[in-house]
Amino acid sequence: MVFSSLEFIYLFLPPVLIVFFVLRHLQWEKGIIWWLIIASIAFYAWWSPVHLILLILSISINYGLHKVILKTGKKSTLIFGIVINLATLAYFKYADFMIGNFNTVIGTDVPLIHIILPLAISFFTFQQIAFLHDTYIGKIAECDFAKYCLFVVFFPQLIAGPIVMQKHTIPQFTLAVFRQRVFVNLSVGSTLFIIGLFKKIVLADGVAPMANAVFGLAETGVAVPMEAAWIGTFAYTFQIYFDFSGYCDMALGLARLFGIRLPLNFNSPYKSLNIVDFWRRWHITLSTFLKNYLYIPLGGSRSGPIRRYINLGATMLLGGLWHGASWNFVFWGLLHGLYLTVNHAWSKYLPNTIIANLYPPLHRFLAHALTMLFVMIAWVFFRAESFDGAEAILKGMFGMSEYHNVKIWVEVLQDSGLFWIEVFALTLIVVWCPNSVEIVKNYRPVIGINKMIRRATGFSKFWRKVIIWRPSHGWSSALFVVGVISLIQIYRLNELTEFIYFNF
Numbered sequence: 001m002v003f004s005s006l007e008f009i010y011l012f013l014p015p016v017l018i019v020f021f022v023l024r025h026l027q028w029e030k031g032i033i034w035w036l037i038i039a040s041i042a043f044y045a046w047w048s049p050v051h052l053i054l055l056i057l058s059i060s061i062n063y064g065l066h067k068v069i070l071k072t073g074k075k076s077t078l079i080f081g082i083v084i085n086l087a088t089l090a091y092f093k094y095a096d097f098m099i100g101n102f103n104t105v106i107g108t109d110v111p112l113i114h115i116i117l118p119l120a121i122s123f124f125t126f127q128q129i130a131f132l133h134d135t136y137i138g139k140i141a142e143c144d145f146a147k148y149c150l151f152v153v154f155f156p157q158l159i160a161g162p163i164v165m166q167k168h169t170i171p172q173f174t175l176a177v178f179r180q181r182v183f184v185n186l187s188v189g190s191t192l193f194i195i196g197l198f199k200k201i202v203l204a205d206g207v208a209p210m211a212n213a214v215f216g217l218a219e220t221g222v223a224v225p226m227e228a229a230w231i232g233t234f235a236y237t238f239q240i241y242f243d244f245s246g247y248c249d250m251a252l253g254l255a256r257l258f259g260i261r262l263p264l265n266f267n268s269p270y271k272s273l274n275i276v277d278f279w280r281r282w283h284i285t286l287s288t289f290l291k292n293y294l295y296i297p298l299g300g301s302r303s304g305p306i307r308r309y310i311n312l313g314a315t316m317l318l319g320g321l322w323h324g325a326s327w328n329f330v331f332w333g334l335l336h337g338l339y340l341t342v343n344h345a346w347s348k349y350l351p352n353t354i355i356a357n358l359y360p361p362l363h364r365f366l367a368h369a370l371t372m373l374f375v376m377i378a379w380v381f382f383r384a385e386s387f388d389g390a391e392a393i394l395k396g397m398f399g400m401s402e403y404h405n406v407k408i409w410v411e412v413l414q415d416s417g418l419f420w421i422e423v424f425a426l427t428l429i430v431v432w433c434p435n436s437v438e439i440v441k442n443y444r445p446v447i448g449i450n451k452m453i454r455r456a457t458g459f460s461k462f463w464r465k466v467i468i469w470r471p472s473h474g475w476s477s478a479l480f481v482v483g484v485i486s487l488i489q490i491y492r493l494n495e496l497t498e499f500i501y502f503n504f
Contacts, residue, residue: 001046002498003193003250004200006490012043013254020258021182029175033146036258040155044119051118055153058088062128063148069135070142078136082129089125092118097325120159122322122504124152126289131166133293140166147173156254160247160501162265162285168447169260177259187471188443189256194479195436196249197486203426204242205489205497210419211235211383213412218392219385228409229396231419236383237376238426240500241270244283247499249436252445264437264446270375270430273367275339276347278375290319308344313337323382323504328390332382339374368431433467440469 001007016039023031045052065081068074090098096112103110131151134140143151143166151170152158214232218224224232248266255262269281279287295315301308313334320333377394384390395401437445469475490496 001043002496002502003247003254004197004486004490004499005496007046009487012039012046017257020178024178024182027175027179029178030146032175032178033150033173036155037146037149037153040150040153040158043155044153044158047119048116051116054088054092054118054121055124058085058124058128059149059152062132063143063145065132066135066140066143066148069132073136075136078132081132085125085129085132089121091115092121094321094325117503119502123161123163124158126163126286127152127165130163130289130293134166143170154255154260156251156260157262160251160499160504161283162248162251162263163289164263164285168263172260180259182259183471184443185256185259188440188445188469189253191440191469191475191479192249192253192256192436192445194253194483194486195439196246196251196253198482199242199246199249200499201246201486201489201493204239204246205493207235207242207419207422207426208239208497210412211239215383215385215389215393217408217412218396219389221388222392222408223401224392224396225401225409225413226396226399227416228412229393229401231412231416232393233376233380233397234423235419237372237379238423238430240379240382241430242426243500245435247501252437256445261444261447264448266435267437268430268435270372271368272371273364274347274371275336275343275374278371279336279340286319286322290315294318305345305348309341312340312344316340328381328384328387331387332378335374335378335381339378439467442468442470 001012016036019035020032023035041052041055044055061084062081065077069077069081092115095115099110099112102108131140131148147170150173151164151166154169157164211232214224214228215236217228218232245266251265252262263285265283265285267281267284269278272278272281295311298311298314299307300311314337316333316337317330318333320329320331320336323329323332377397380393380397381387381390384393392401437449441449
């Protein structure tokens with residue numbers, strides 16, 4: 001059951017909201033919290049009832065460690081908590097990966113365990129590690145168990161983030177918040193949910209077949225023509241953008257239906273003019289977690305530029321590994337670590353260029369184009385299932401592919417003209433249009449909205465003054481049409497696709 005499924009929209013969400021509003025009317029704070037916990041556990045159990053045991057054990061153990069740290073203040077308890085969390089994550093997510101690499105290096109034949117990855121284990125593990133750390137350094141006083149449970153399992157953010165800190169949500173789990181401005185909450189929440197649903201079902205899933213076709217053929221060892229390689233790369237570049245952006249919008253919208261604001265996790269990253277800015281906009285809560293709990297403890301930039309670049313590389317390598325047990329993800333992380341290193345070195349030693357001084361618009365265009373080129377090259381490794389598949393795509397992109405069997409590419413390329421029109425339209429959306437949060441900015445849809453608005457650039461500044469959401473008949477009619485189009489597309493799909501980040 002995903003947010004974009006008919007089961008979620010028709011069978012799960014309505015009864016959860018109805019009971020919530022009954023309890024809200026009764027002014028029963030504890031009842032609301034426990035009802036949302038029960039609903040969230042049911043949502044998780046729909047995927048895998050067996051792994052629900054792991055989730056409950058993780059919550060119980062970490063809450064117990066939280067109490068012990070408060071009582072004793074011992075660092076050894078914190079270290080034990082971090083080790084046990086990371087060991088659990090390593091076993092379920094990386095055991096087969098490590099065994100496979102051990103067999104390759106040593107030449108042994110140790111059988112794989114074939115563990116099924118528990119849904120959301122990366123997210124709730126990082127979230128609880130941060131909670132234990134903040135307890136140890138005194139940022140967290142004693143926490144109510146029910147509120148802690150809801151902090152971990154709250155279904156809008158449980159499966160794929162954002163990675164929330166306790167300061168983001170636990171203070172909001174109060175009757176005063178649950179009872180605030182019901183009409184505004186429903187209006188803003190449903191608006192974000194509908195926009196996110198459209199992004200996922202129509203835009204992301206609309207280009208996914210082209211990406212799947214090109215990358216699938218590349219994995220078979222077939223040489224990839226230049227146009228096909230660029231089509232596959234552009235298709236996945238937009239697929240993962242609208243898939244993750246759509247999920248983030250839907251998560252924000254669902255939380256807001258209950259009066260809860262989540263932190264900003266996605267802020268138009270394809271508008272970035274450099275890689276540093278890209279990572280300030282893409283998966284913001286993961287970037288913040290890696291910075292605060294890995295990069296800074298490693299030394300950050302405090303020990304000179306060389307150590308800083310090593311720390312950047314190590315942080316991004318582990319960030320890549322966090323996404324999955326594959327050398328492709330590791331290499332993707334290393335690439336971004338290299339990108340960030342070059343970006344920081346360039347900013348320090350060559351802060352101004354001739355082009356920037358002579359003609360700033362040309363500088364912005366070149367900076368944006370170069371940033372997106374390197375982001376897309378990295379996406380090739382992120383999407384490909386093997387280095388051979390990634391190599392086939394990259395050779396095609398840069399005209400180094402020697403392909404002979406043209407017939408297998410006829411079906412992929414027959415609609416290429418229409419696809420490039422789609423690319424042009426999607427480019428206009430991601431580069432020039434305000435994002436969903438900017439559209440509803442007047443109603444504070446996220447934590448940290450003012451910081452986000454200050455980062456708006458270029459045409460986004462113009463359009464966010466024109467496209468301003470408000471509860472009105474016009475907006476209601478437009479969103480009704482968008483919602484109907486999305487539902488029709490769901491009915492038409494032969495197979496519902498999960499969000500890409502559900503796999504991490």
